[in-house]
Amino acid sequence: MASNISGVVRVLVVEDERKLAQVISSALQAEHYDVVVSPTGEDGFFRANAEVFDLVLLDLMLPGRNGLEILQTLRQRRIETPVLILTARDGIDDRVLGLDLGADDYLVKPFALPELLARVRALLRRGRPSDVFRLKAADLELDLVARRAVRGGRLLDLTAREFELLEYLLRHQGHLVSREMLARDVWKEPRRATPLDNVIDVQMTRLRKKVDVDSAERLIHTLRGVGFILKEGES
Amino acid sequence: MTRWSNASIRVRLTSWYSLVLALMLVVYATATFLAVRHEFYEQFDDQLHDDFETAEGRLMAAADGRVVPVGDRHHDPDAEDRGTEVWSANGELTYRSDSTPTLPPIVPAAATDTYRYESVEAGGHRWRTLTAVTMAGGRSVVLRVSRSEDHLRTQLWEIVVVLVLGLPLIVALAGVGGYVLARRALTPIDHLASAARRITADRLHERLSVPNQHDEIGRLAAVINETFGRLEASFDQLRRFTADASHELRTPLAVIRGTGEVALSDARTVAEFKDAVGSMLEDVDRLTHLVDTLLRLSHGDAGTVRLSPGTVDLGELAREVVGSLAILAEDRSQQIAVDAPDRVFVTADRLVLREAITNVVDNAIKYSSHGATIKVRVAPEKQEVVLTVADEGPGIPAEHRERIFDRFFRIDEARSRDRGGTGLGLAIAKWAVEVNGGHISVSDGPTHGSMFRISMPTTQQPSATHVEGQASQAMGRHT
Numbered sequence: 001m002a003s004n005i006s007g008v009v010r011v012l013v014v015e016d017e018r019k020l021a022q023v024i025s026s027a028l029q030a031e032h033y034d035v036v037v038s039p040t041g042e043d044g045f046f047r048a049n050a051e052v053f054d055l056v057l058l059d060l061m062l063p064g065r066n067g068l069e070i071l072q073t074l075r076q077r078r079i080e081t082p083v084l085i086l087t088a089r090d091g092i093d094d095r096v097l098g099l100d101l102g103a104d105d106y107l108v109k110p111f112a113l114p115e116l117l118a119r120v121r122a123l124l125r126r127g128r129p130s131d132v133f134r135l136k137a138a139d140l141e142l143d144l145v146a147r148r149a150v151r152g153g154r155l156l157d158l159t160a161r162e163f164e165l166l167e168y169l170l171r172h173q174g175h176l177v178s179r180e181m182l183a184r185d186v187w188k189e190p191r192r193a194t195p196l197d198n199v200i201d202v203q204m205t206r207l208r209k210k211v212d213v214d215s216a217e218r219l220i221h222t223l224r225g226v227g228f229i230l231k232e233g234e235s
Numbered sequence: 236m237t238r239w240s241n242a243s244i245r246v247r248l249t250s251w252y253s254l255v256l257a258l259m260l261v262v263y264a265t266a267t268f269l270a271v272r273h274e275f276y277e278q279f280d281d282q283l284h285d286d287f288e289t290a291e292g293r294l295m296a297a298a299d300g301r302v303v304p305v306g307d308r309h310h311d312p313d314a315e316d317r318g319t320e321v322w323s324a325n326g327e328l329t330y331r332s333d334s335t336p337t338l339p340p341i342v343p344a345a346a347t348d349t350y351r352y353e354s355v356e357a358g359g360h361r362w363r364t365l366t367a368v369t370m371a372g373g374r375s376v377v378l379r380v381s382r383s384e385d386h387l388r389t390q391l392w393e394i395v396v397v398l399v400l401g402l403p404l405i406v407a408l409a410g411v412g413g414y415v416l417a418r419r420a421l422t423p424i425d426h427l428a429s430a431a432r433r434i435t436a437d438r439l440h441e442r443l444s445v446p447n448q449h450d451e452i453g454r455l456a457a458v459i460n461e462t463f464g465r466l467e468a469s470f471d472q473l474r475r476f477t478a479d480a481s482h483e484l485r486t487p488l489a490v491i492r493g494t495g496e497v498a499l500s501d502a503r504t505v506a507e508f509k510d511a512v513g514s515m516l517e518d519v520d521r522l523t524h525l526v527d528t529l530l531r532l533s534h535g536d537a538g539t540v541r542l543s544p545g546t547v548d549l550g551e552l553a554r555e556v557v558g559s560l561a562i563l564a565e566d567r568s569q570q571i572a573v574d575a576p577d578r579v580f581v582t583a584d585r586l587v588l589r590e591a592i593t594n595v596v597d598n599a600i601k602y603s604s605h606g607a608t609i610k611v612r613v614a615p616e617k618q619e620v621v622l623t624v625a626d627e628g629p630g631i632p633a634e635h636r637e638r639i640f641d642r643f644f645r646i647d648e649a650r651s652r653d654r655g656g657t658g659l660g661l662a663i664a665k666w667a668v669e670v671n672g673g674h675i676s677v678s679d680g681p682t683h684g685s686m687f688r689i690s691m692p693t694t695q696q697p698s699a700t701h702v703e704g705q706a707s708q709a710m711g712r713h714t
Contacts, residue, residue: 110523190586193590194524195593195594196559196593198563198597199559199562202562223513224509224517225512225514225515225518225520
C-alpha cells in the first residue's frame, strides 16, 4: 500500500480548524496511518515540499496561504503526491478549479468520516489492479462474472440493485459505508435527497432480510446515524 | 444641461409651452404684417392710378407745342404730397407741378404704355410713382404721377409697434397661466410621492388613497398600490421564512444538545452511549441536509444555478422516477399506475426536472394511505406537456394551496415531520420546474386526495441519434 520505506502510510493533514484536524487525525490513526497535522498553509506548504507523504488532505480555506495556491505550487514542482481537497464552499467552481490544478479528489464539508476513509483508501489503492471476480465474507460469496450470490450454499435471489449494493458492501468489507457513498456509487445520484435516503433504507432492509435471515451470523449491520457495515465475527 | 434636467417638470413644461407659443406668434405676426402691407400698397397704387387718369384727362397741347395739364383743379390733384410731371418723347421735361419733388429723370426709351409702379427716394422721403406713355393732342408723351409714402409708412410702423410690443406680453401671460395649470396638474403627483415615502417597511400595510381610479393619477396610484401589495407579500414571506428557518434549524440543535446532556448525566452502558451518539448523528445529518437544501434554494433565488438544458422525454423520465421510488410505494403496499406515452419531449435540465418529479411523487407516496393507488400521467396538450400526480391522501384545503409550495409550509406540523420531510421538498420542486420554464400547481384529485400538475412547454422532436443516446442512458440508470 505504501511507497514509504518503513511500510507505514504517511498522511499530511493541512487543516487550520484545530478540532476538525484532531477528528480527522484520530480517525486516520485508528486505521493505522501515520498522521502529520499542519495548522497553517505556510507550514503545510513547507512540509509537503520537504518531507515525503503518501497522501495530502488539503483544506482550501487556510490562513496564510490559500489551499489552491499550495496545490498549484506542489504540482509545478512535480510533486505528484495524491491530494484530497476539503472545501466548505458549496460552489462547483472551487471543486473544478481544484481538480484542474491537480487535486485527485475532493470532499465538501461537512463530510462523514466513513466517506473520508473510503476516499483515502481509494486514493492509496490507485494504480493497483483491483479486478477481482469473486468477493467473500464468512459463508457469503459473490460471483461477479455470473452475477450470483450464495450464502451457506444457498443461492440468494437478488435484484440487480440488491446485487450491486451487496457488492459495494463487500468491497468495503469491514469499513463503514455512508448513505452518501451509496447514493453516489450505487444509485449514481449526484445529489442526495430525502426520498433517496428512504429508498436506500428500504432497499437495505430487504437486502438484509435476504442475506441474513436464515443464517446464524449477521453480516450486515446498521450503525445508527452513520451508515452500514458488512463484517464477520459478530452475532 | 444638468440644471435643465434638474428643473422641475412644471418649469420645463412651462418653458417649452412658452417657447412654442412665442415661435407661433412670431410667425403669425409676420404673416399678418406682410398681408396688411401688401393690401395697403394695393390701395395706394389704386389711388395713384386714379391720379394718373385724372391727369391724363387734363393733358392738352399748348400753343408752344408743349403738352401740359390744364383746367379743372377741382379735387386738387397737386396737393402737398402729390406730384405730376409730363415728359416729351425725346426726354424733355415739359411740365412739373409745384408740389412735385425732384425725382430722378425719366428715360423715355424705357417707358411703355403699360403702367409702371415704383418707389423712389427723393428729398429724404419715399415717393410712389406711376409712369406710362400716353397720347395727348396727337402726340406721345410720358406722364408720371407721384404720391408721398409718408402717411402709409407711418400707418405700417404703428402696426409693427403694436405687434412687437404685444407679443412678449401675450407670451408672458400665457407662461404664467401655463405654469399655474401645470402646477395644478402635477400637485397630486407630489402628494403621491410624499404619501408613498411615508409608507416604509413597518407601515407596508398602508395604501395610497385613490380619488379617481380612471384618470392618470388614479392609475398611477393604483399601480403603486399594487407594488406595495407585492412588496408587503414578499416581506411577509421573508419574515415567515426567517421564523420558520430558525425554528427548523434550532429544533435539531436542541435535540442534539438534549441528547448529549442526557447521555452524559444518565447513560451507564456503552450501548446507551452509542445509542445517544447515533441519535445525535442522525440529527446532524438532518441538519446538514436542511442547510444544503436551503443553500440550493438561495442559489436558485440568486439565479446562480447553472443549468445544462437538453431535450428530455418526459414520459421516459416519469417512468424512471417511478421506477426508482417504486420500492417506497411497495413498502406501503401502494400501487403506482403510470400512463405515459413515449417521445413527449420538453427542454429542461434533466437532473433538475427529475428532482422536481421525484419530490412530487415522493410526496404522493408519503401522504397516501397503505394500499392506495397513485396515478402518474403524462399527456401532451396544446402547447405543453402535462405531468399529473394524483394521490389518495387527505387532500389540501383550498386555503392552503397558495402556500403549499412555500418553504417550510406544512399543513400538519407533527404528521409531516413524522414522515421525515424537511418541509422543503415542494419548494424545491417548484423552483426546479420554474427554472426550467414550466409551471406547477395543485388542485383536488379526480376522486379524492390532491393532484399536482407540472406543465412544460413542448419541444420539437430531437434528431434520431439524440433519442438513442438518451434511451441508452436511461437504461443504464434504470435498474
